Amino acid sequence: MHVAYICIDPGIPVFGSKGASVHVQEIVRSWLARGADVTIYCTRTGDAVPADLRGVRVVSHPIARGSGPDRERSQREAAATLAAQAVQDGVTAVYERYSLFSDALTRITSASSVPGILEVNAPLIDEQRTHRTLHDEAAALGALKNQLSAAAVIACVSDPVAAWIAGHAAPNFPTKIITAPNGVNVNRIGPSPEDNGAPTVVFVGTLKPWHGVRDLIEAKALSDGSWNLRIVGDGPEGAGLRELAAVKGVDVEFTGASTPAEVPALLVGCAIAVAPYPRTEREEEQYFSPLKIYEYCAAGLPVVASEVGQVPAIIDHQVTGLLVEPSNPAALAAALDELAGTPLARRTMSVAARRFAENHSWDAVLDAILEGSDL
Structure with missing residues (x-):
C-alpha cells in the first residue's frame, strides 16, 4: 500500500517540535508499522527530522510567508499541485490532515478511485474567523464540504470537533464520522525513578x-515550597513568564525550546506533571485533545490538570491525577502541594497513568480510524 500523507497547513512543519508536528510524525510511524509505503506531501517540512523517519519520501510545495487573499490562494494552489503529484506517484490511499482551503483528498480520490481518510483536529474555519482573518470563507467552506463528501472516514480528535463536522455535512451524510483522540508513543516515552x-x-x-503557564508560576509563588518547577518549551510568552517568575521571587527551571526527541529525557526524574489550561469564555473553545497529557501518562507521571474540555475524559481524578478549577492558581498550588507531600499516592497514580497510556498508543489510534474501512 502506498499512502499519501497530506498536510497543506503552512503553520505545521511536519518535522517541527509543536504538538501538531508530533501528531503528524506519529501517524506516519503507525502507517509504517502497518507495512505501508508512505510519502508525505506538505507545504512546510521543518528541519528536526527524527532518525527513524529520514528514509520517508517528502514532497514539498512551500508557501510564501504573509497573510491575506494571496496566501489563501497559495494554499489552494499548493493543494492542487501536491494532489497532482500524488496521483502521478500512483498512491493507493490518502490520509489528509484537514487544512483550510485544501481539497487535495477530493482531487486524489476522484482521479484515482482510491480510499481517503480525513483527520480533523480543530474547527479551523471558526478559529481563523475568530482569532485571525478569513478573507474567502466561501472557498474554505466549499473545500471542507468537498473533502467531507470524498472521504471514506472522517476521524475527529474530540466529540466537539465531530459535532462541528456533522454540522457542516450534507443531509443524510453517508460517510463515517468517528472520534479518535490523540495517543502516545509508549516506546519513545517511559517511566523513570524520581530524582532525590x-x-x-x-x-x-x-x-x-x-x-x-502564567497560572502555574502564580501557583508556585503560592505553594508551600515543597516542589521544584521545570518548564520545557518556549514561545511568545517566554520572556514575560521569566520576568513574572523573577517578580514573584520563585525559582523556575526554563529549559527553552526542545524537539520531540528531547522531551523524554527532560521528563526523566520528574515526579508530577501539570496541564494548567485556563478558563475560556466559551465552552466550545475547549475542543482539543491534549497531547501533552498522554505523554505525561506514558512517563508514569501523576497529572494535575484543569477540569476543562476533554481533560476529565483522560484524567481519572484521584486515580491518574488530580483535576482542579481552571484559572485558579491557589487551587493549583494546593493540588501540587498535596501530591508533592504524598509519595505513596504518587507511586500509585504513576502505575495507573502508565497503564492508561499503554491502552492509548498511536498504533491503537490508527487501528480505530481504519476499523471498518477498506484499508
Whole structure:
C-alpha cells in the first residue's frame, strides 16, 4: 500500500517540535508499522527530522510567508499541485490532515478511485474567523464540504470537533464520522525513578496564553515550597513568564525550546506533571485533545490538570491525577502541594497513568480510524 500523507497547513512543519508536528510524525510511524509505503506531501517540512523517519519520501510545495487573499490562494494552489503529484506517484490511499482551503483528498480520490481518510483536529474555519482573518470563507467552506463528501472516514480528535463536522455535512451524510483522540508513543516515552530531593513538577508545551503557564508560576509563588518547577518549551510568552517568575521571587527551571526527541529525557526524574489550561469564555473553545497529557501518562507521571474540555475524559481524578478549577492558581498550588507531600499516592497514580497510556498508543489510534474501512 502506498499512502499519501497530506498536510497543506503552512503553520505545521511536519518535522517541527509543536504538538501538531508530533501528531503528524506519529501517524506516519503507525502507517509504517502497518507495512505501508508512505510519502508525505506538505507545504512546510521543518528541519528536526527524527532518525527513524529520514528514509520517508517528502514532497514539498512551500508557501510564501504573509497573510491575506494571496496566501489563501497559495494554499489552494499548493493543494492542487501536491494532489497532482500524488496521483502521478500512483498512491493507493490518502490520509489528509484537514487544512483550510485544501481539497487535495477530493482531487486524489476522484482521479484515482482510491480510499481517503480525513483527520480533523480543530474547527479551523471558526478559529481563523475568530482569532485571525478569513478573507474567502466561501472557498474554505466549499473545500471542507468537498473533502467531507470524498472521504471514506472522517476521524475527529474530540466529540466537539465531530459535532462541528456533522454540522457542516450534507443531509443524510453517508460517510463515517468517528472520534479518535490523540495517543502516545509508549516506546519513545517511559517511566523513570524520581530524582532525590524535592519532587520536580514539569510542564511541557509552547509558551502561549492558552496553556496557562502564567497560572502555574502564580501557583508556585503560592505553594508551600515543597516542589521544584521545570518548564520545557518556549514561545511568545517566554520572556514575560521569566520576568513574572523573577517578580514573584520563585525559582523556575526554563529549559527553552526542545524537539520531540528531547522531551523524554527532560521528563526523566520528574515526579508530577501539570496541564494548567485556563478558563475560556466559551465552552466550545475547549475542543482539543491534549497531547501533552498522554505523554505525561506514558512517563508514569501523576497529572494535575484543569477540569476543562476533554481533560476529565483522560484524567481519572484521584486515580491518574488530580483535576482542579481552571484559572485558579491557589487551587493549583494546593493540588501540587498535596501530591508533592504524598509519595505513596504518587507511586500509585504513576502505575495507573502508565497503564492508561499503554491502552492509548498511536498504533491503537490508527487501528480505530481504519476499523471498518477498506484499508
